[in-house]
Amino acid sequence: xxxxxxxxxxxxxxPLVNIDTDMIIPKVFLKTIKRSGLxxxxxxxxxxxxxxxxxxxFVLNKPPYxxxxxxxxxxxxxxxxxxxxxxxxxxxxxxxAVVSTSFADIFFNNCFKNGILPIxxxxxxxxxxxxxxERGANxxxxxxxxxxxxxGPDGGEIAFEVDAFxxxxxxxxxxxxxxxxxxxxxxxxxxxxxxxxxxxx
Amino acid sequence: MSGKTLYDKIWDAHLAHEAxxxxxxxxxxxxxxxxxxxxxxxxxxxxxxxxxxxxxxTIAVPDHNVPTTAGRENPDQMTEDSRIQVAALDxxxxxxxxxxxxxxxxxxxxxxxxxxxxGWTLPGMTVVCGDSHTATHGAFGALAHGIGTSEVEHVLAxxxxxQKKSKNxxxxxTGKLRPGVTAKDITLAVIGETGTAGGTGYVIExxxxxxxxxxxxxxxxxxxxxxxxxxxxxxxAPDETTFAYVKGRxxxxxxxxxxxxxxxxxxxxxxxxxxxxxxVTLKGEEIEPVVTWGTSPEDVLPITGVVPSPEDFKGGKxxxxxxxxxxxxxxxxxxxxxxxxxxxxVGSCTNGRIEDLREVxxxxxxxxxxxxxxxxxVPGSGLVREQAEAEGLAEIFTKAGADWRxxxxxxCLAMNPDQLAxxxxxxxxxxxxxxxxQGYKGRTHLVSPGMAAAAAVTGHLTDVRELV
Ligand code: SF4
Numbered sequence: 001x002x003x004x005x006x007x008x009x010x011x012x013x014x015p016l017v018n019i020d021t022d023m024i025i026p027k028v029f030l031k032t033i034k035r036s037g038l039x040x041x042x043x044x045x046x047x048x049x050x051x052x053x054x055x056x057x058f059v060l061n062k063p064p065y066x067x068x069x070x071x072x073x074x075x076x077x078x079x080x081x082x083x084x085x086x087x088x089x090x091x092x093x094x095x096x097a098v099v100s101t102s103f104a105d106i107f108f109n110n111c112f113k114n115g116i117l118p119i120x121x122x123x124x125x126x127x128x129x130x131x132x133x134e135r136g137a138n139x140x141x142x143x144x145x146x147x148x149x150x151x152g153p154d155g156g157e158i159a160f161e162v163d164a165f166x167x168x169x170x171x172x173x174x175x176x177x178x179x180x181x182x183x184x185x186x187x188x189x190x191x192x193x194x195x196x197x198x199x200x201x
Numbered sequence: 202m203s204g205k206t207l208y209d210k211i212w213d214a215h216l217a218h219e220a221x222x223x224x225x226x227x228x229x230x231x232x233x234x235x236x237x238x239x240x241x242x243x244x245x246x247x248x249x250x251x252x253x254x255x256x257x258x259t260i261a262v263p264d265h266n267v268p269t270t271a272g273r274e275n276p277d278q279m280t281e282d283s284r285i286q287v288a289a290l291d292x293x294x295x296x297x298x299x300x301x302x303x304x305x306x307x308x309x310x311x312x313x314x315x316x317x318x319x320g321w322t323l324p325g326m327t328v329v330c331g332d333s334h335t336a337t338h339g340a341f342g343a344l345a346h347g348i349g350t351s352e353v354e355h356v357l358a359x360x361x362x363x364q365k366k367s368k369n370x371x372x373x374x375t376g377k378l379r380p381g382v383t384a385k386d387i388t389l390a391v392i393g394e395t396g397t398a399g400g401t402g403y404v405i406e407x408x409x410x411x412x413x414x415x416x417x418x419x420x421x422x423x424x425x426x427x428x429x430x431x432x433x434x435x436x437x438a439p440d441e442t443t444f445a446y447v448k449g450r451x452x453x454x455x456x457x458x459x460x461x462x463x464x465x466x467x468x469x470x471x472x473x474x475x476x477x478x479x480x481v482t483l484k485g486e487e488i489e490p491v492v493t494w495g496t497s498p499e500d501v502l503p504i505t506g507v508v509p510s511p512e513d514f515k516g517g518k519x520x521x522x523x524x525x526x527x528x529x530x531x532x533x534x535x536x537x538x539x540x541x542x543x544x545x546x547v548g549s550c551t552n553g554r555i556e557d558l559r560e561v562x563x564x565x566x567x568x569x570x571x572x573x574x575x576x577x578x579v580p581g582s583g584l585v586r587e588q589a590e591a592e593g594l595a596e597i598f599t600k601a602g603a604d605w606r607x608x609x610x611x612x613c614l615a616m617n618p619d620q621l622a623x624x625x626x627x628x629x630x631x632x633x634x635x636x637x638x639q640g641y642k643g644r645t646h647l648v649s650p651g652m653a654a655a656a657a658v659t660g661h662l663t664d665v666r667e668l669v
Contacts (some may be wrong), residue, residue: 016524017517018397018497022635027616031266031282033240033289035350045637074517076398079431080635081614082333083238084349102398105433106333106347113351163365165224176351177249180359183218183226187361190217190228198214200454200462201230201258201326 001115004170007096008142009069012059013133019073020080021107025089038085039092060093064136070143072126072133073100078107078118087114097143099150101126112166113176117145119160128152145170204472206369207438208404211344211469215327217361226361230326231343233312234261234299234353236286237616238331242354243293252297254360259299260321263287264311265332266616267304269579269606274305283617297357310582310608313337313550317421318582320450324439324466329356334550334632335434336427340420341447342439342469344404347428367433368478370403371471374411376485381666383490383560384419385552385630385649387411388426390488393501395481400432403479406471407437411485417446418556425551426632429498438470490665492537493634493647495525500634504652504664508535528636529644530624538662540646544627545576545603545657546639547650549613552630553581555588557650562594564654564668565601571660576603577619579611603657615639628656 029041047058054061060068071077071090077100078086087110090098097117111118121129132139132152142151145167150158169176180187194201205213218226232255239261246253253259266283267273276284287304294301302309308319313334316322328338328345331353338345348362356362372391392399405427412423420437427435444463447453454462489503500522502509510533511522526533531540547553547561558580570576578598580586586608589595598605612619613631621627621643630653634645646662655663 015517015520017521020497020635022633022638026637026641027614030237030616031286033244033285035241045641050641074521076401076431079397080333080633082331082335082347082349084241084331084351087349102401104398104431105401106349110349110351113349163224164222165220176363177251177355177358180226180355180361180363184359186218186226187228187359191360194228198325198462198465200323200458 001173001175003173004115004117004145006142006144006146007069008140009096010065010067010137011070011072011129011133011139011141012065012068013130014059014071014073015130017074018076018079021078021083021086022080024078024086025083030083030085035088036092038089039094042089042093067094069094069096070141071095071098072129073098075101077103079104082106084110084114087111087116091116099126099129112170115170117143117170119150121158121160125158129158203476204474206471206475206477207342207406207436207469208344208369209475211325211327212366214325223365225364225366227327227364228361229329229356230258231316231321231328232259232356233316233328233330233335234259235265235312235330235332236263236290237265238350239293239353240286240289241350242357243297245354246357251358253299253357256298258360259357260316261290261294261299262302262309262312262315263290263304265610265614267609268617269609269611269619271607273607280618307583307587310585311550311553311610313425314553314581314585317341318450318584320447320453323447323453323462324443325469329362333428334425337421337425337550339424339427339435340417340437341443342436342466344434344436346434367404368402369476370400370405370432370479370481371477372405372407373409373480373482374407374485375409375482376411377414378411378485378488381490381651381669382488383649383651384415384422386488386491388423389491389493389498389501389647390483391481392426392430392498393491394483395430397429397497397499398431400427400430403432404434404436405430405432407435409485412437413440416556417442418554421554422551426498429632439466490649490652492652492662494529494531494537495522496528496634496636497521497525498632498634498647500525502537504537504662506537508533508537510534538664540662541626541660542628542646542656542662543574543625544621545574545653546612546627546629546631547577547653548579548581548611549631550581551632552650553579553585555585557630558585558589558594560650561654562597564651564658564665565603566597568601568658570602570657574657574660576657577606577612578603579606580608582608612639628653628662
């Protein structure tokens with residue numbers, strides 16, 4: 001995986017609460033057996049009419065937000081299914097961070113595996129960033145994972161929390177499976193012990 | 202030191218490694234795989250030259266995108282994309298030597314119905330699957346949750362999952378349910394109470410007399426929707442009901458191993474002095490048959506209620522309610538039982554088991570599906586289908602004018618052609634009423650199987666208690 005570096009990008013406001021994975025990537029696009037190419041169908045049903053024309057007032061269709069790299073979202077973003085197609089689509093579109101007051105658990109995990117940083121902030125900070133994001137192309141927001149700081153367009157800084165292990169993996173572009181396989185001995189020991197204690201498994 | 206919860210006990214029994222910051226490797230006893238979220242994981246294994254670490258603990262079945270019409274084993278019957286996904290799973294199962302139930306096997310069905318049915322799911326296990334409703338297996342006192350495709354690949358390669366421990370939440374349903382009220386109403390009522398994010402960060406243990414009184418089928422329905430409440434997993438401590446269900450299943454332990462397993466399973470309950478981070482209590486007697494009116498599973502109301510108005514809500518929910526009402530084509534103040542429906546869907550891993558079909562048959566017996574309403578009944582597995590036919594349920598369904606189909610996820614997620622048309626309104630026993638879930642611009646009302654059957658007969662959402 002690529003290393004997650006500090007970046008500055010446009011933030012798109014999506015204040016709706018409970019944006020679910022069916023909205024992020026409708027199931028008709030789950031039919032692929034690849035990970036790539038889903039960006040054009042991100043938010044498909046909100047973004048296009050059924051003839052495939054763009055719906056002009058959907059945020060990511062508006063000129064300032066077409067190249068957004070950050071989404072500032074309402075509560076409980078990413079609820080619903082376990083489909084990793086949701087972060088794949090976000091990533092493919094170019095989204096590198098999502099900010100909300102809360103995320104659904106599986107989606108939250110899936111983001112880290114795909115180089116997307118989900119940031120949980122208190123409601124007042126999300127509201128502040130939502131206001132910033134409303135300012136369109138002028139809303140350049142910088143995300144610095146190393147120092148755990150978001151810098152808004154007017155220079156205001158917001159600190160955020162992130163799990164130390166996940167931060168380490170993102171910053172260094174580490175692959176989970178490789179890391180786990182380094183602990184193969186521990187897994188082997190566990191299997192030997194479990195086979196004695198619970199042979200029926 | 203205080204006692205442990207059931208979740209604590211299962212967690213401790215599966216901890217293969219723990220780093221100083223609490224990041225843990227949890228060992229996985231059962232990994233269930235289906236055709237939609239696994240192809241990229243197997244592709245990843247091949248690219249890295251890795252094997253499946255424990256093929257004997259890995260079980261695959263195609264369900265999400267298979268047709269539910271007769272003759273489907275003929276690949277010409279499948280759409281191209283489902284043919285590709287099913288063929289990929291056929292090949293991956295064979296290449297990596299994992300247990301497999303292909304489309305034409307009588308044991309094929311929805312992965313969360315097949316696991317318990319075949320005895321793969323046992324108390325005290327860790328169970329994962331690339332599907333959020335893996336929570337279903339928690340009904341056995343197994344720690345079960347959905348994972349993404351990268352995690353599917355991780356489990357295939359290492360038989361472990363990188364995890365941080367969740368918090369403990371207790372949901373107690375006291376007393377007895379009233380007639381006409383089912384497990385589905387319990388689980389929806391809980392989400393109505395806690396909201397769809399109320400369980401985020403928690404593993405829920407359901408307990409109380411009303412839960413104890415449920416059959417395994419009902420318990421699976423309750424745990425199935427733990428994820429709709431945001432929880433990582435739902436659990437119910439195993440008891441005699443659990444053991445009786447498990448005993449004799451094809452992959453359940455036998456003989457001396459059964460005795461050893463049973464002895465351990467009996468210790469799987471939360472200690473009296475266990476610490477809970479959150480407790481929610483509902484009175485069983487107060488739960489009514491419920492329906493959802495909006496596009497989030499938390500939009501729950503008793504069938505005796507009326508469509509709410511956005512002003513009834515606060516904060517971000519006001520906008521969401523406006524959007525939901527608009528999407529659902531509903532006017533505030535309309536009595537819920539006056540909402541006319543076009544379609545009824547019975548099935549899914551929430552309500553596609555034999556007991557659910559019996560509930561439906563009770564209402565449909567001697568009655569007809571209302572004119573202009575289509576009713577689709579999709580059993581959760583080939584074995585459920587067989588049993589429903591043997592019990593005469595299938596005959597009741599077809600006589601009533603319902604469409605009796607083959608096993609699969611079908612209109613629960615509408616990947617295959619089983620879909621709603623735009624603005625078509627559906628009473629559904631599935632678990633999600635999200636926008637577009639059952640078809641583009643389709644409108645879903647989540648209900649119990651009995652309520653679904655009642656709606657089919659009258660042509661509008663109906664209080665099932667009027668028909669029993
Ligand atoms: S029936 Fe629905 S919820 Fe269950 S596994 Fe299939 S798609 Fe998922």
